Amino acid sequence: MQNNVYQSIMDTLEDYTSKLSVVLPKIYGRKPLACINTYGCQQNVSDSEKIKGLLEKIGYDITDDDENADFVLFNTCAVREHAEDRVFGNIGRMKALKKQRQGMLVAVCGCMAQQERICERVRQSYPYVDILFGTRHIHKLPEYIYKRLTGSARIFDISEDFSEIIEGLPIRRDGKLKGWLPIMYGCDNFCTYCIVPHVRGRERSRKSCEIIKEAQSMVDAGFKEITLLGQNVNSYGKGLDEDINFAQLLRKINAIKGDFRIRFMTSHPKDCTLELLDAIATCEKVETHLHLPFQSGSDRVLKTMNRKYDSEGYLKLIKEAKERIPNVSFTSDIIVGFPGETYEDFKETLRVVKEVEFQALFTFIYSKRFGTPAASMPDPISREEKGKWFSELIKVQEEISKKKYTSYVGQTHRVLCDEIKENGKLSGKTLSAVEIEFEGEPSLLGQFVEVKVDRFTNILEGTKI
Numbered sequence: 182m183q184n185n186v187y188q189s190i191m192d193t194l195e196d197y198t199s200k201l202s203v204v205l206p207k208i209y210g211r212k213p214l215a216c217i218n219t220y221g222c223q224q225n226v227s228d229s230e231k232i233k234g235l236l237e238k239i240g241y242d243i244t245d246d247d248e249n250a251d252f253v254l255f256n257t258c259a260v261r262e263h264a265e266d267r268v269f270g271n272i273g274r275m276k277a278l279k280k281q282r283q284g285m286l287v288a289v290c291g292c293m294a295q296q297e298r299i300c301e302r303v304r305q306s307y308p309y310v311d312i313l314f315g316t317r318h319i320h321k322l323p324e325y326i327y328k329r330l331t332g333s334a335r336i337f338d339i340s341e342d343f344s345e346i347i348e349g350l351p352i353r354r355d356g357k358l359k360g361w362l363p364i365m366y367g368c369d370n371f372c373t374y375c376i377v378p379h380v381r382g383r384e385r386s387r388k389s390c391e392i393i394k395e396a397q398s399m400v401d402a403g404f405k406e407i408t409l410l411g412q413n414v415n416s417y418g419k420g421l422d423e424d425i426n427f428a429q430l431l432r433k434i435n436a437i438k439g440d441f442r443i444r445f446m447t448s449h450p451k452d453c454t455l456e457l458l459d460a461i462a463t464c465e466k467v468e469t470h471l472h473l474p475f476q477s478g479s480d481r482v483l484k485t486m487n488r489k490y491d492s493e494g495y496l497k498l499i500k501e502a503k504e505r506i507p508n509v510s511f512t513s514d515i516i517v518g519f520p521g522e523t524y525e526d527f528k529e530t531l532r533v534v535k536e537v538e539f540q541a542l543f544t545f546i547y548s549k550r551f552g553t554p555a556a557s558m559p560d561p562i563s564r565e566e567k568g569k570w571f572s573e574l575i576k577v578q579e580e581i582s583k584k585k586y587t588s589y590v591g592q593t594h595r596v597l598c599d600e601i602k603e604n605g606k607l608s609g610k611t612l613s614a615v616e617i618e619f620e621g622e623p624s625l626l627g628q629f630v631e632v633k634v635d636r637f638t639n640i641l642e643g644t645k646i
């Protein structure tokens with residue numbers, strides 16, 4: 182981005198920050214509270230951390246309690262219909278709260294808000310929503326708040342004229358141990374079922390120096406796990422002036438001194454190169470885990486989904502990964518009941534699931550997304566029938582997961598202790614992203630611990646050694 186454009190954005194931000202430092206105390210007579218409700222994927226969680234950083238900068242305290250908040254924001258997801266329904270239900274709750282709370286603002290942003298039809302619905306049917314903005318305008322939030330609080334009409338901003346990456350916004354991370362680090366935004370793949378490219382725009386990568394700087398600052402701040410985020414992380418680097426790809430980026434981050442782990446999501450099979458598999462195998466900080474969505478095992482369905490690989494290519498890739506990466510584990514996303522999918526097609530999905538032996542699966546029944554090509558494809562299979570296929574898939578996977586977990590029994594793994602469970606046990610994940618529970622002192626939280634796996638019940642249980 183041209184330096185002067187960037188400078189003007191930062192200047193505008195500073196300008197509204199200083200204006201709000203006068204306006205907010207006048208309106209609320211104290212530090213106002215902001216509550217952010219986040220739906221959907223990790224990208225949204227990461228965006229919400231930026232939003233919280235901005236809100237703190239302009240003078241809000243952050244709370245989890247929307248009943249006492251002066252500013253309530255819904256950062257929404259549009260990937261499946263179910264998520265949309267939930268959001269509207271929760272926005273509806275704000276009507277009564279707003280009546281009781283003078284000066285309260287309600288805002289909606291994120292992937293759902295970016296869609297014209299949702300914007301109109303909110304405009305017409307949710308008059309108590311003050312501000313609605315899309316996925317490209319997080320940095321303008323202080324401006325929207327200032328304008329609305331000082332008498333502007335309701336604000337709706339889903340324009341698509343701006344898609345630059347803005348570096349240097351404040352971030353208020355939710356944790357101190359594990360953190361998200363976006364390396365790219367948007368998606369160019371246009372899978373025919375998916376709304377993401379329509380709401381998050383074209384793929385843009387961050388400069389590697391910005392990513393390294395942020396990773397280094399996270400390591401300096403004591404983070405022990407950094408998850409690199411993007412809709413398609415392994416096409417990282419496209420369109421940048423520098424000559425860099427995702428494998429090279431991983432190597433650079435791996436070279437940062439310190440004891441920490443690097444995770445990443447999501448990968449697309451078509452961009453998963455042997456160079457990347459080798460980088461995963463040789464970079465000691467990088468997880469030996471691939472979340473590699475294959476969506477369907479049927480080549481015919483994959484073609485109509487516009488996935489740009491076939492089941493043979495996918496299985497070949499998995500075979501290469503198994504050969505090159507010691508103790509590699511796989512997870513995947515699968516869509517059941519894509520328009521036109523037959524039971525024969527579905528059986529192809531089962532075939533791939535059985536052959537790969539995933540650690541776990543994220544399975545979804547196809548959800549029609551307005552504006553995507555798949556939405557106008559004939560979809561004759563009933564929801565009930567799709568549900569049956571779905572249950573069959575879950576059952577097959579349960580057996581595989583059990584087998585995969587059981588293969589860990591007797592092994593020793595270095596886990597990052599990241600949680601104290603309700604039963605008082607500690608829990609941590611292996612480099613291959615598998616969770617193990619074990620007894621230990623709470624002081625181990627945040628540390629790497631060697632654990633020997635004793636048994637698999639419904640979870641792996643082990644002993645600290």
Ligand code: 5AD
Pocket residue numbers: 260261374375376474476514515516545546547548549550
């Ligand atoms: N219906 C069902 N699942 C979907 N996904 C994306 N779009 C849809 C849809 N319209 C799933 C894909 C993707 C994951 C994030 O969500 O499996 O990988």
Ligand code: SF4
Pocket residue numbers: 368369370371372375376377378412413449
């Ligand atoms: Fe959606 Fe496909 Fe892009 Fe993933 S790769 S965000 S499924 S269009």
